[in-house]
Amino acid sequence: MAWNVYLSGEIHTDWRERIEEKAGQADLPVTFSAPVTHHEASDDCGVQILGAEQNKFWHDHKGAQVNAIRTRTLIGKADVVVVRFGEKYKQWNAAFDAGYAAALGKPLIIIHGPDHQHALKEVDAAALAVAETPEQTVEILDYVINGRLAGYNA
Template sequence: MSGLNVYLSGEIHTDWREQIEQGAKAAGLDIVFTAPVTVHENSDDCGAVILGEEERTFWRDHKGAKINAIRTRTLIGKADIVVVRFGDKYKQWNAAFDAGIAYALGKSLIVLHDLSLTHPLKEVDGAALAVAETAGQVVEILAYVLTGDLKR
């Protein structure tokens, strides 16, 4: 199998993306990784900076959300696999929405979260083809998908 395009969605407060990218590189996997904008200020401010400031925060957020949606829809649409990470610090509504988009588009979905989130994420987990607890497990899944080999 040739390379994969993998979209990494979810929480932005830990280094899980870097762990997956570094693990894939160390394993010699042919993967192109993409992600939403993870600089919170850029994600929040893009609408106002590009299209002009708004008096009401609702419209400011509305502009930013739509511009971010252009990026998200485009990158998820191009992805072979979508990995969605849920952390326990904040509610990740965007991550849940991205998981739903991926599922609706028929993308292979891997969900990543701690065991403590199994109950609140049962519906999202039910839509996933794999539910992992660590970034290392995600790398092993990606390696298996690409090579068919198991790390024993």
């Protein structure tokens, strides 16, 4: 069985690429999906496709709705949802994705550093695992998919 893993969260570091690379090295039967990570395209998709808006609220609203078609569909099809919270920006969209996935009963893996423990305590409580690195996330996937645990004979 191929597992569908949705990678949500911050777009300013290479964490997605690191997960995909390590999963490939581990030969995991995984298909990854994600939101559109080109920031400007994600912001402007609604007005680019459906027409300009003078008010920034409606500009953003149109984009959010168009992006939600992708996000809701891919999270709905996911076997596991991974949500990364970065250091630099507040990722309200990532928190929303985590809540949406939790409401659907999707297994959640949350990634963030120790400095976000308090701010994300409710998100972490909904998760089945909270990792600090993309590499730990791949180890979790390897274990749950293949039953392999580094240092143990499976």
